[in-house]
Amino acid sequence: MALEFTTSYVQDALSLFRYYKRLAERAMEQVTDEQLFAVLDSEANSIAIIVKHMAGNMRSRWTGFLTTDGEKPNRDRDSEFIDPAATRSDVLAAWEDGWNRLFMALEPLTDADLGRTVTIRGAAHSVMQAINRQLAHYPHHVGQIVLLAKHFACDHWQSLSVPRSQSAEFNRKVAAGESSQR
Secondary structure, three states, X not given: OOOOOOOOHHHHHHHHHHHHHHHHHHHHOOOOHHHHOOOOOOOOOOHHHHHHHHHHHHHHHHOOOOOOOOOOOOOOHHHHHOOOOXXXXXXXXXXXXXXXXXXXXXXXXXXXXOOOEEEEOOEEEEHHHHHHHHHHHHHHHHHHHHHHHHHHHHHXXXXXXXXXXXXXXXXXXXHOOOOOOO
């Protein structure tokens, strides 16, 4: 993610959400279909299950964001952790649907909306608090996706940031204007 000066919380939040979305996508691109559904042990979640949970959360939180409670009565959170979608395309369709709902809810907002009140599970939150809540939640799960993908890809893993033992070369490229990553 290129560093961009901003004084808009909403624009900064959108930029961070886009960054983490793409980070997870770049990780998922590096695993096979079989690995997308693999679990490390009986207590672990597969990448597909993590995506199902994130998509369920996004559907609930961002549909009717300003006008309805963020925990929809028809959401069955527990079911998000069993029976993932059957195919990679179904997993990615749910992923895109969730992110589209987030972006459709946030893109029209301005910083003047940040003090408005929304509810999540009946509790009042400012719009900023609700966004911050998800800016903590989604990167947590993106980290899980990246860790699992890196584990499964192993020797074929392509670094998503500065490759191991290449910090000096990365810093040289940044200083020379040859890299947009931070």
